[in-house]
Structures are given as structure tokens and as C-alpha cells.
Amino acid sequence: MSLPKRVVLVGPMGAGKSTIGRMLARELGYRFMDSDRIIEERCGADIPWIFDVEGEEGFRHRETAILSELSGQSQTVLATGGGAVMREENHAHLKRDALVVYLKTSVEQQVERTRKDRNRPLLQSDDPEAVLRRLFALRDPLYTRLADIVMFTDRKSPRLVVRQLVNRMDPKSPRQVRKVGKEGSKHA
Template sequence: MKRTTSVFLVGPMGAGKSTIGRLLSSEMKLEFIDSDKVIEERCGANIPWIFDKEGEAGFREREEQVIDELTMLDGIVLATGGGAVMREANRRHLAGRGMVVYLCTSVEQQLARTAKDKNRPLLQNDNPEKILRDLFAKRDPMYREVADIVIQTDRRNPRWVVQELQKRLKG
């Protein structure tokens, strides 16, 4: 049986997982955890450094361990990295251990929100729009597979998204 005392946010980079996660956790009086921050703290290095030294595969190994551990906690709001759904084990842990919310956003919105962010290794190239479109094509079906709730965040105030989420979580 699925536990519903925790909320896990999935979605692409720039969808608002951290911002909405913080607001939602405050409203629901739950602890907020960002899986990428946990990985950085444990590794003692930022994600671009981990990608540089260990590659994406090394980062995904670390991420899988952290997701497994964090999804076992009760009473949290967890913001996952955009690629967390790429691993079947992560999808299984997320879907089986809490309420999963897919914060869906357009590639245009992602570009606007991530344009100046140097902490996103997958976008450090000449054509971030193509990368984001390719990632969306691969990941959107996986986000939808694990999601209990799908909510569009484009041009929506984070506080509105949180209020809407609270309604849906109660319903």
C-alpha cells in the first residue's frame, strides 16, 4: 500500500520543483529535501564537478542511492533532479512510497528559467533548446508513468501551484 505522508516532485529542470517544494513543505508543515543538494553535501562537490569527474553514469549511481534512502522517510516534500526518473529503481521507489507530483512545463519556460544557470551540466553546450527538447521527449512518458498528479507550471505563480496541489492532494 502506498504511503501518502510524503510528496515527491518530479519534472524537468526549470519546472519549479525546488521553489514549489519549499512553499509546499512550509504550507503542509513537512520537511523539504532537495535530492541534488543531498548528493552535493555527501560528495563535497557540486553536480557539474561530479558529472565532470564521474560522468552522468556516476552521478546517476549516487542519485539512485539517495532517492532510495530519501523516499523511505515519512513526512517530507522531496524535489528530485530532472533525470531521476531515468532509472527504473527510482521510478519504482517514487511511485511506491509517496504521492508523486509531475510539475510539467514547456521547453520555452525551461529555457527562460535556466538561461543563466551554470549548475546544469546537460545544458552547457551550444544548443540548450535541442537538449531540452530531446530530454522532454525521453523523460515526459516516465514522469507521467510515476505521477499521481500532473500540474502545469507555465506562467503560473508558485503560490497558485501550491494551493492547487494542496486541493488535489486532499481530494
């Protein structure tokens, strides 16, 4: 199996898309891109500010434009924002010439990983766990439908997830030990 033209990481906040994406890109010799960071760089403002000034709809419009632009890039690993799947028009941008990987994690892990992060506007609430549960219920079916591979990240180091993912992409790779289990297939 040859490596995909590009890899797109989808999943909820706190799943490890940016951390795993950087490591995966290094392993594959690809360039790493993070759609949220690109939006911040182009706006000259952080995501909470964009949400405050333009609202979520304004942010989502910017996100769609970036995803459209980046869909033509090759030899890249793209980490997307958790809500990128909410717009139907983004689905084609995410899938175009790409292997889509859903980094799936439990709400409990999301709570643990995001509890001190103030750069997530949707979690600035009295009950962030309830917000995460609601978002998971809405988005999980979309992540699953778009994914070519589902990788579970709960209680796994980013290095292990990358190793397992590379093994799934290129099972003949001599540097990887093949592991089959929960993450053995999308339908496992």
C-alpha cells in the same frame, strides 16, 4: 482525504521543483528535501564537478542511492533531479508510500527559467533548447507514467501552483479555492 505520507516532485529542469517543494513543505508542515542538494552535500562538490569527474553515470549511481535512502522518510516533500526517472530502479523508490507530482512545463518556459543557470551540466551546450527538447521527448512519458497528479506550471507563480496542489490533495480544505481546469486530473 488524508495527506500522503510523502510527496515526490518530478519533472524537467526549470519546472520549479525546488521552489515549489519548499513552499509546499511549509504549507503541509512537512520537511523539504532536494535530492540534488543532498548529493552535493555528501560529496562536498557541486553537480557540474561530479559530472566532470564521474560522468553522468557516476552521478546517476549516487542519485539512486540517495533516492533509495530517502524512500523511507515520512512527512517529507522531495524534489528530485530531472533525470531521476531515467533509471527503472528509481521508479519504486519514487513511488514508495508517496504521492508523485509531475510539475510539467513547456520547453519554452524551461529555456527561460534556466538560461542563466550554469549549474546544469546537461545544458552546457551550444544549443540548450535542443537539449531540453530532446530530454523532454525522452522523459515526459516517464514523468506522466509515474505521476499521480500532473500540475502545469507555465506562467504560474509558485504560490498558485502550491495552492492548486494542496487543493488537489485535500479538496475539502476551507483555505483553498477549488480550481478545475487543465490541471484537473492526470488525464485532462
